[in-house]
Amino acid sequence: MHFGMTGWVHINGERTAYTNYYKKMKESDIAQWPPKFWKFHLTTDAKDGDPVQVAFTDARRFGRVRLVDCPGDAIRQHSPLVENGPDPVVDKDIFTETYLRDKMKNRHVPVKAFLLDQTMISGIGNWVADETLYQAKLHPEQYSDTFSDAEIKRLHEAIRYVCQLAVDKLGDSDQFPDHWLFKHRWGKGDKGAATKLPNGEKIAFITVGGRTSCYAPGVQKKTGAVVSGAKEEPLVEKGGSGEKSKAVKNEPKQKDDEGEEEEVAEEKKPKRARKVAIKVEADEPDDASPPAKKRRGKGATEKQKAALVKEEVVEEGRRRSTRLRK
Structure with missing residues (x-):
C-alpha cells in the first residue's frame, strides 16, 4: 500500500496511530464501519476469536494498492519495492555514511x-526531507555533489535520527519534539501562522524541484554551488503595526560546476499593459485609416501586429453599426 497524501488503514474497533486524523472526525464517523471514503x-x-476487519480509505484517491503474490518476508525482492533504495530504519547495514556519500557525489541535483528520490533512499517524503536538512544545517538548493564529508556525515545522522524517532512514535506527530521544524511549518499563508522557530530563527519557503521546501535561512547556509532560478515564496513577518510580506533574498551569486550563476531573487515587475483607446465619430468617412495602421510596419512584433489587426476589426464593426443606425 502507498497511502499518498490522504490514504489510511483503519481497523474496526481500534484507533490507529494517526491521532490527528481522528481529532478531526466526529465520534459517529469513527464508529461507522466501513469508514467513509473506503476503497477496499x-x-x-x-x-481464535472474532475476525479482524480492515479498510483502506482515501478521500482524494492519491493512494495505491497492489497485490503481490509472494511470501511476506520476500516482498521487497519484488516490484515495485525492489526498485527502491535502502530504508534508513530497517536497512541500517546498507544505509551507511559511505553509501550516502557515494550516492551524493555521483549525482548533480x-x-x-x-x-526525495526513492531509488536512492526509501521513505523520505517532503516534510522528512525538510526536517533532516534543517537538523543537518544544509540548504535545500545546494547540489548534492558539493557537500563536504563532514556535512554528509551530519546529514546521515539527521536522516537516521528523524526517521527512527518518527517510527518509534508510530507516526504520532503530537509526540514529535517542539524544536523540530515539523511543528511550525504547516501554516504558510495563514493569518497568525508561526513565522519563527522557538529558538527565534525565521522560517521561509522556497520551491526546489517543483516542491515547496520549508527551511531556516539563518541556519541553513549555502556552502557550495546551488541551483539557479529557484522560486522564493513570501515570508510573512509580524510587525508592530501589522503584518508585512517579503521575499527572502538569496545570498550572493555562486557559480556551479557548469558555470551557471545563481540568480538573485528580485521582485518581478508587472508587464506593462498596452492600452489603446478607440474613438469612432458618427460622421467618420468609410475610408478613414486608424492611426494604429501606421504602427504595423517595420519594428512591430507579431503580437503587436495581431493586437492592432484586432483593433481595426473592432473599429470597422463600429463604423458599420454607425452606418446602420443612420
Missing part, C-alpha cells in the same frame, strides 16, 4: 531532490 475492505479468517 477485507476480513481475516477467524481462527539539489540535495532536496536527491532525498
